[in-house]
Amino acid sequence: MRDLSVEAQSWPITGAFTISRGAKTEARVVVARVTQNGLTGQGECVPYARYGETEQDVVAAIKMQQQALADGMTREELQRAMHRGAARNALDCALWDLEAKLAGRPAWELAGLTQPRALTTAYTLSLGSPDTMREAAAKAAHRPLLKLKLGHGGDEDVARVEAVREGAPRAALIVDANEGWKAGDVVPLAKELARLGVSLIEQPLPAKEDEALRGIESPVPLCADESAHGLEGMKRLVGLYDFINVKLDKTGGLTEALSVIRCAKLRKLRVMVGCMVSTSLAMAPAMLVAQQADYADLDGPLLLAQDRAPALHYDGSLVYPPERELWG
Template structure:
């Protein structure tokens, strides 16, 4: 039975224009569409943000409907541990999980990392994304970002060798990581990996389609390969040990920070390096992921840098250095 002091769950869809456009192998977009969950109780508001991803059959409307379906359970006192079984992993659960964590921190008057017994995040270098395009266009973008220490280069299949050579020439001092977004095939895998290795790339992310990536276990990998679409939560880790050296943990895939932290612990125990990643979104999406950065070898939380503007009280970015969130934003 609910009462006047019961938590109240509200969900909203928001659109945030991107500065220019953001292009990967699956297409381009000019705005980030996010879903925000707010859990209100005793005058306090806990917030969480997610980005429903069509690659996994998600839409903003379906995520919002999934949140609204949880309103009664939240009013009846659902906590984030019970939430893990009450909703499947995915974007909607992420927004609610993070909102409940934010509310928990606000009610206690403590920072969330202290409540969870985790290391406090510190300022760290985030990757900055170079969108997929022609070699000259990508070289121009890389040249303008060449002062940044870590660039994440989106590739897309045919012509990727030329693209990565152009980016390397334009940004000779930056560390490069590559994201193929499942666009390579078994026939061009070794050629593209060799081109990346020749360009001094440190890591290649998800070169082959999820579920068709066993070829990675049969070749000599000349550089680190990281799973993204192939890995979602802890249950998907064990099967990837022969194919990948690292895993990209994104809260929208794990279904929230609660599972993401447990997944990071499990991944490290299995010998994986960790990347903490994001979708293009506001600082409200990035803030919870900052708790994963003490365990991460690579941090890719540049979503707000790709927007025309961020929400109020967003994360502080000094070029590629990102700072932990203030409590007024989250946690």
């Protein structure tokens, strides 16, 4: 017999986290816990309004699975019972954690993976004025990989990247437009960003307009984020993007995320593993997926005023695999 509990939580962000769609000062997360034989597995998700998710709907969707979980629902059955998204992510990761605890074996071993290692994560700079972003970059200049949130294209975005490059001359740079650019801006802006040493451009166009990317020659590789969710639609991304950003809240958990990674590699798409602004509990399962990625962007806890305990260990931009007291 399994018991289910669900809790919405708020974690303050240091300052504010700003992207082209707006700013926030707290991370709102939902934690699902599944208990069996005195052992509890837990998973964390972030409801995301961009995909029509609300905190109330996510909590309700998780609670709807209470009887099925009590009856012994498996992870495979969960994939069929729930739509891809944040709610399924929390439950899927909770079931992985519970299975690991019941088996007395780490989750990576149950998944047939090699033992995870420490990874270098990108560190995100919020959208701001060029001067503000230059100052933020100077403070983070010791980090090897910075990810910049950009605005709506044009000279102002170029000025932001120039300012960051001045503040952090040796860092590798990724930029994330969060669907903010127009189709005609992509190649001209990419040429400017290539000049500034940018390694990757994430989601330049709105997902519904990204067919305009087919056949263009960008001097900087392009990465799908809002255009890439789970296994469905992967074929269409070939020829539009060079990379996909895999996030557990989009794939609906670790189970599908591992399948997405395999599918991406078969289709010659390279991979970034990303996150929402959330705690170490959300990062922990993503660490397993990130072992197979070209880039890890798992800095969510670094943006918080306080993380949960126990937490992942960060040493600068190096993030270590979770201890089993946290997850898995």
